[in-house]
Amino acid sequence: MALTQQQRVELSSLVGDRRVDAVVAGRARMVLWRDEGRSAEEVAALAGVSRPTVNTWVRRYHDHGVPGLADRPRPGKPAEVPGSVRARILALTRMAPPAVTGLTHWSSRELANYLARHEETRVSHNFIADLWRQHGLAPHRSGTFKLSRDPAFADKVVDIVGLYLNPPDGAVVLCVDEKTQVQALDRTQPLLPIDFDRTEKRTHDYVRHGTTNLFAALNTATGTVTARCFPKRRGAEFLTFMKTIAAAYPGRELHVVVDNLSTHTTDEVKTWLADNPRIVFHFTPTGSSWLNMVEIWFGIITRQAIRRGTFTSVTRLTRAINDYVTAWNTDAKPFVWTATPSEILTKVRWVHTEVRKLLTNNDK
Template identity: 30%
Template sequence: MKKAARGHKTGYRARLRAQIVLRAARGRSNARIAVEVGVHVDTVRTWRGRIAELGLPGLADRQRPGRPATFTALQAAQVKALACQLPAEAGAPLSRWSCPELAREAVERGIAPFPSTSTVRRWLGQDALKPWQHRSWIFITDPDFRPKAERVLDLYARIWDGIPLGADEYVISADEKTSIQARCRCHPALAPGQARAMRVNHTYGRGGALAYLAAYDVRQATVFGYCEPTTGIAPFMALVVQVMRQEPCAGAKRVFRVVDNGSSHRGNAAADRLVAAFPNAVLVHTPVLASWLNQVEIFFSIVQREVVAPNDSPDLAQVGDRLRAFEDRYNATAQPFQWKFATSDLDDLLARLDRHTADHPEESSVALAA
């Protein structure tokens, strides 16, 4: 009791009641205790009577029934079910549900009489439902998705055709980042300050656009890149020459180049063109619409966050200089990406998609037709 009356971590009400009981145990009057503790004398009388009747358990709050529930569990479940439908399926002219719109729809359907937005939000929070959020995704359309993806994943694990790669064999991930614009802001950007984010003027003048071509050494975490006015076969082959004519690729036994299915390096023609120029090179394509398997895309996302956005450059020359300077800065401290998506994860992904298409065959047929 003394610890509860003096403890700094004890709740205010529990500490107050403990102080009343301790003073009552010393024989002090209700009026004196009320003055010392700073409460009304009726409060002291209440807790003295409670402790005399029930003992220490009497210091806890009594169970209160509270106000009767305004809405039933069935009404809450019906609103949750509505939130799990697309608005178009429910006949609402919306792209996604919000709590105010769900509350309004519940009233119009006669589900519940005027639930508040906070009530709907509380109901949805019970099952972690957030219908206002959305994520984009795409069906697998490549009939050879698994063997193509498995080859790429095996290369990241340094395996080719079931045989581990040697020390003189390298894996290069290559691609292009297009349409990097030079945007000259009409007013200079303002540096961040206390409780203030950096401010960038919305209006700008266009200074053209360029493409950034990059090749990423998966094992050594080294980027080789350069800028071109546009993409195409010639710029891509120029990047190949830049990488293959310097070490370690120049003296390598084999160099595997992982690319997506872009027009500048698509199909068998691109593979033949690469081998004709460099016999030790092997072109490996990711599955169609699966650029996420290409590790250089991770580097491009870093470039987008740290160099490109927000863009405030007077001309393309400054954009190119900044990209090359960042490439040197990145290579100085870069570590290989911790790629954790293995062939076992690929099998799990395909199994989930198979279950989904089995439940929704119409979506599968539409995706294959596309």
């Protein structure tokens, strides 16, 4: 049975919406592929499933629509998750992942794996995702943040958020950072929505052709981005990039939000700043890169231009990045910061209190 235009639009929206469960998105893609005239065998090969599985989900969709793509409830009473486990999940979610994980932020699968390996607590990643939705948590987004141990955390929050909410008259506020080791991947297999939610990496599905380091400066007032790729990420490259930025705003007072990294504080950088008093650095607290709004833009370019791209060389990757920046700037819009310093500090104090309570209860 051929799909209607409305059905195709509905299924395509499921495939492209990151809020939709990746498994459901993969099933929607199978239905679309079959409607395009592909055989069940071909779709099965593309999706990495069996032919009967393809037929099952196509039939389920035609019988029940989008609800038919979800898993049916299993018989029996669902297992109860103790309140202490729920509290532990929420506490871990609001903290930075432990160093042993090597993660910058949690995904539901990574958190479930961590609990099983290190705390002998077994819950499904679906349960964790549901719990996050119930409490309005999204660790993969810039709106969440980890606890910082920087003793000057409060002062730095007030300083940087003050720039966002009330920038100095006539000054330009820029958010600057680097996205390191961006890989030029030449994919040998189609990339499906379900691939992004897998724990293991399918290394046989792509070939690496090197990496580049993306430096970017976001103008908080206009939303425009100045970007440049470098083969290395050192203090020398950072200073070269900052000189480019300074030249783009001649004679203007520049307030630059940067992370407190060694590449941003070399002797050469300090000397250059002393020679250019119109340029002032504002350092984010340790472990609080979420305060730097250019991180939002890095997330967007990763999703829209890098993650699913196929690049046979670093040159092609760099060209794609430059093309994306050009297109972005033709219709740039600024990100709007709404949280006040007091709101942020109140939330951080609350999280600290809840973590202390949890640790105290675990010690009893």
